[in-house]
Amino acid sequence: MYSLKRLFPYCLTLIFSVCYLAPALAATEEVVVYSARKAHLIAPLFDRYTQKTGVKVTLLTDKAGALVQRLLAEGKRTPADLLLTVDAGNLWQAAEQDVLATVDSKQLQQQVPIWLRDPDGRWYGLSKRARTIIYNTERVQPAEISTYADLAQPKWYGRLCLRTSKKVYNQSLVAMMIARYGETRTEDVVRGWVNNLAAAPFSNDTKAIQAVAAGQCDVAIVNTYYFGRLQRKQPDLPIALAWPNAASGGVHVNVSGGGVTRYAKHPQAALRLLEWLASEEAQGEFAELNLEYPVNPEVPAAKQVQAWGSFSEDPMNLSQAGRFQARAVRLMDRVGYR
Numbered sequence: 001m002y003s004l005k006r007l008f009p010y011c012l013t014l015i016f017s018v019c020y021l022a023p024a025l026a027a028t029e030e031v032v033v034y035s036a037r038k039a040h041l042i043a044p045l046f047d048r049y050t051q052k053t054g055v056k057v058t059l060l061t062d063k064a065g066a067l068v069q070r071l072l073a074e075g076k077r078t079p080a081d082l083l084l085t086v087d088a089g090n091l092w093q094a095a096e097q098d099v100l101a102t103v104d105s106k107q108l109q110q111q112v113p114i115w116l117r118d119p120d121g122r123w124y125g126l127s128k129r130a131r132t133i134i135y136n137t138e139r140v141q142p143a144e145i146s147t148y149a150d151l152a153q154p155k156w157y158g159r160l161c162l163r164t165s166k167k168v169y170n171q172s173l174v175a176m177m178i179a180r181y182g183e184t185r186t187e188d189v190v191r192g193w194v195n196n197l198a199a200a201p202f203s204n205d206t207k208a209i210q211a212v213a214a215g216q217c218d219v220a221i222v223n224t225y226y227f228g229r230l231q232r233k234q235p236d237l238p239i240a241l242a243w244p245n246a247a248s249g250g251v252h253v254n255v256s257g258g259g260v261t262r263y264a265k266h267p268q269a270a271l272r273l274l275e276w277l278a279s280e281e282a283q284g285e286f287a288e289l290n291l292e293y294p295v296n297p298e299v300p301a302a303k304q305v306q307a308w309g310s311f312s313e314d315p316m317n318l319s320q321a322g323r324f325q326a327r328a329v330r331l332m333d334r335v336g337y338r
């Protein structure tokens with residue numbers, strides 16, 4: 001039989017553990033996040049949030065469509081409190097499928113510009129990317145680039161590269177063009193793009209940028225952060241960004257963003273996390289992890305991103321990207337944009 005004396009150190013350990021850990025366990029709040037934004041781009045922020053607040057953040061990542069389907073299938077039983085995804089087209093779809101709750105937050109309204117959030121408060125942009133024109137600096141003068149529509153002109157024949165129309169990014173760009181210019185004019189432009197293609201549409205933005213750098217084409221339409229990533233790896237490539245539509249509506253910007261789920265088990269904790277992600281404290285890192293622009297106007301972009309110069313952005317509400325998405329898809333199909 002063990003003597004009390006021999007057990008004493010173990011008892012102490014046990015007492016210490018119970019006293020030390022019990023309050024922490026009791027205070028543990030949790031937020032379950034379903035995210036189509038990649039884990040390595042947000043996990044560092046969630047770690048920081050947990051350290052600061054003690055709130056545990058559980059992360060599950062998948063593609064946007066799969067997460068929305070999962071939320072629909074789980075219904076009221078879902079463990080998810082917050083949905084994060086990229087592109088307003090996807091956020092709009094999530095809201096349309098009724099998996100997001102309307103939240104009324106003064107803080108979010110102040111932190112996120114009105115055109116980067118749902119008018120009904122179901123989703124909020126958290127980082128901003130411009131979908132702009134990239135050009136080969138050895139083959140194109142920056143002054144030659146004026147608008148997205150201009151890329152349909154005969155002078156760009158055999159010089160344009162595009163990503164596939166199957167990706168939501170170009171669906172949103174075309175949807176926003178329909179919202180601004182109407183369907184007839186947009187169809188003329190997109191038909192002109194297809195006619196000007198130097199190569200079949202690429203499966204991703206990086207391939208389109210590499211084709212421009214290699215001289216396979218002279219211009220392409222891509223998201224700024226893909227350019228940033230390549231610029232980091234290969235700073236000497238003969239490519240640069242241009243900012244179109246300075247006098248006609250501005251550059252198309254899109255967001256990554258999120259919303260509290262309709263059946264959140266921890267809606268208050270989820271809202272506080274969402275507010276924190278949009279706050280001055282978190283916005284710099286949130287944007288910089290993916291070389292994006294903060295949505296919060298109080299927070300400057302990273303040095304590398306600032307160096308690309310300033311531009312006027314399209315201030316039309318991004319919910320239009322969702323509203324006109326189906327028409328954009330049909331339009332691109334009609335003109336043979338694959």
Ligand code: FE
Nearest residue numbers: 086205223226
């Ligand atoms: Fe992307």
